[in-house]
Amino acid sequence: MDFLNALVVFANFVLVPATAYGAQLALGALGVTLIFGILRFSNFAHGDTMAFGTMITILVTWALQAAGVTFGPLPTALLALPVAVGVTALLLLGTDRMVYRFYRKVRAAPVILVMVSLGVMFVMNALVRFGIGVNEYRFDDGARFVVDARTFREMTGLAEGLAIRSTQVITLVTAVIVVAALFWFLKRTRTGKSMRAFSDNEDLALLSGINPERVVAVTWIITAALATTAGVLYGLDKSFKAFTYFQLLLPIFASAIVGGLGSPIGAIAGGFIIAFSEITVTYAFKRVVTYVVPENPAPEGLMQLLSTDYKFAVSFTILIIVLLFKPTGLFKGQQS
């Protein structure tokens, strides 16, 4: 019984939130890794692309809600998502046409493209603030819980409760669907294959008649879908605020780099590694330990390695360790 209680506490405060957060990071990191693999630069504007996509979703959600449209127990935002993906794709394609294409033509060094994306980031930053403002928004409607803590306690008779929010389940299900679709697309379709060829060896791909502009355009569209989905899932699960999305850039890049930039599998693994380390390192294990070792009196301290304020430091540290010892990441990504 005590062991079960320990397990439930751990699941409630670590396992469930970290899994949902990991899925959100993984989707974000997939976008970063895709851009890096095919366009060969680190896209600093990715966090704000997520914010932009989420902003459009929120605006459309409000419009739908005003029109009386809801999605039953699921959040209305999921209905708004496809529209937002479309708008975000248009924005990214427009940015590519206006900004990136020039630098691609002159074959600019990757570091120049990184700086360019930094500029794009600031523009998108401002777009989002103009569009929706700097405040925090919650746009989650529909059922809030799959299982809430009180019901769980009553059902199982355990002392500890386990809460699973519907947004966490939606996050996981959506992430699995999106990832499966992405891998199928990359492995099975002609366009996907040409993208991989372009990523592996640009010159050879060009020689074999692959249209580079088409590959680039498809990449941006997929990135728009990934970024918007990641942003909306994060916003549904937590809340939307322009500034927190900007801050997400660090864990997302850490995930992509830890997994190996350019490797989609790596991005997913990286997302979960970062999420679980951020949460386990800053979690206070006192309650779990008290259940597992019942004979001993409760430990004096909180059994917490780092205060929760240092969450971002965790992803930074992992990033540095990986860059020092395995610069290509765990799954052998590309090197710039």
Next chain:
Amino acid sequence: MKKLLLTSAASFALMAGAAAAQDIKIGIILGFTGPLESITPNMAAGAELAISEVNEAGTLLDGQTISVVRADSTCIDASAATAAAERLITAEGVSALMGADCSGVTTAILHNVAKPNGVVMVSPSATSPALSADDDDGLFFRTAPSDARQGAVMADIIRDRGISSVAVTYTNNDYGKGLADSFASAFTEAGGTVTINAAHEDGKADYSAEVGALASAGGEVLVVAGYVDQGGRGIIQAAVDTGAFDVFVLPDGMYGESLVENIGSALDGSFGQYPGTDSEGATTYAEMAREAGFDGTSAFSAESYDAAALIMLAMQAAGSSNPGDFKDHIMSVANEPGEEILPGELAKGIEILKNGGDINYVGATAVELIGTGESAGSYREIEIRDGAIEIVGYR
């Protein structure tokens, strides 16, 4: 001696400035944006109610009128608040500041702007204990009590409910830390246990990690010394979601209708306190506010009325709108001896002062200034029942 000379020189300069202006200006500097944005409109309305009351009577300083200039303190950004206060004093030429609201920005304005310019500041809601000991040249007053007092009251309320172990989380600033520390020491002294006293940052998307640590430490209730529109709400939301705590203790910064609207029925049974009294003045003020079209029971609204009233009564007592003159009269109009003045009776107070009499301003919050000029403090104990905030007692 040198200081005296400097002050005289400063007041002379200000007097010259004031003489040039047609009417007296009072600056209202509150966080119209930021963590307190949901309660500041009612605070400003309270101060403006007092000012329009005096203007209608038209007797202040032989018929001078007062105009109001509003500015945004942002509550959290000290440099923005300093710049706003600087503008009020140098560009608008205000004689006094009604504000600021949050303790951090209040301290910044006091030291960077009010003191160098010799302008009186009366804050309705800065409650950090640190402000009591600040060297303020006699320019700073507050109609809100120090959190040292609130900490003790909150400890009493919790003990009286038979709760002996609590977890505490506070917003990482002067207000949060001051309140959490004064509460923790009062509660421990009374024999209770504080299992954890941890800070949280405002403005994050997700507080489940913070709540994880709090839940691990345990405790029968969670004391949230935060802000209602910020991290405080996030903490409560995450704690409710994970089932970590069922009952929350809500001090003044967490008092607001928006909390109940956002969290819903899960808050039932939570309790707390915020400054306020059951005095005659409080009821009168609530009635006056209702007629004026705003909610006078909103947190710190009555304190704002009193802050503005004290400024104007002190001006009358000094016979001058020069801050250097009337700063010494704030304590005497607020305290005994003298005739008691309630809200709505400001004209009567001015009349008595004009005829050389004494007044004891009681106002909407039973003002009694102690120490270096801060309210002695009485509190309303609240409890949330069926999704509504109810006042269950006074302390």
